[in-house]
Amino acid sequence: MTKLTDDQAIVLFDGVCNLCSGAVQFILRNDPKGIFRFASLQSDSGQKLLEQHSLPTDIISTIVLIEGGRSYTRSTAALRIARRLRGAWPLAYAAIIIPAPLRNLGYSFVARNRYRWFGKAEHCMLPKPEYKARFLD
Numbered sequence: 001m002t003k004l005t006d007d008q009a010i011v012l013f014d015g016v017c018n019l020c021s022g023a024v025q026f027i028l029r030n031d032p033k034g035i036f037r038f039a040s041l042q043s044d045s046g047q048k049l050l051e052q053h054s055l056p057t058d059i060i061s062t063i064v065l066i067e068g069g070r071s072y073t074r075s076t077a078a079l080r081i082a083r084r085l086r087g088a089w090p091l092a093y094a095a096i097i098i099p100a101p102l103r104n105l106g107y108s109f110v111a112r113n114r115y116r117w118f119g120k121a122e123h124c125m126l127p128k129p130e131y132k133a134r135f136l137d
Contacts, residue, residue, distance in 0.1 A: 008035055009067035010136070011081065012049060014060045015040025019110075019118040023063070028131050030085040038127075039136040046136075061111045074111075075103035 011027065013020040027036055039045040041060050050057050053071035055064065065077035072080055076096070083093035095103065110117075127135050 008037060009065055009081075009084070010037045010039065010049065011077075012039055012041050012046045012064035012066070014063075014114075015042050015046075016121045017060075017114055017118070018121060019114045020063065021121065022118070027081060027085065028127075028134070030087060030089060032086060034134060035084050036081070037134050037136055043137050062107075074100075075107040076100060078107070079103075 011024065013024055015021070024038055027038075039049065041047075041050070041064070047057050049066060050059060050064070053064075053066065055071060055073070059073075062073045063077045063081075065072045065080050067080060079093050079096050082089045084090070
């Protein structure tokens with residue numbers, strides 16, 4: 001598994017979810033420093049990381065951020081990612097003051113409907129060649 005520097009993080013995502021793959025593409029475009037590495041939740045690397053962080057290996061309805069040796073899920077993961085992107089996205093982190101159960105209501109609603117609204121791919125996305133090194137497998 002790739003050794004991360006202290007300022008890097010790993011994003012685990014549902015590899016067949018079109019919304020999730022789009023979010024990964026968005027992060028890649030807005031992360032010029034290369035802070036984030038990626039793996040699908042369904043991949044061997046993703047499964048190992050879920051186990052290492054005592055998260056269920058059948059979890060696919062959330063994004064997972066591994067940062068500083070800790071794991072974050074759902075809206076907390078999304079906000080922690082946003083705060084490290086370029087542009088105005090770090091301002092979104094202010095929403096962290098909203099209690100997680102309230103933030104996660106909206107997150108869960110989108111997660112439940114993501115396949116219906118955005119579709120589902122038959123295979124995990126393949127990264128563009130210039131981003132290939134940022135994927136764990």
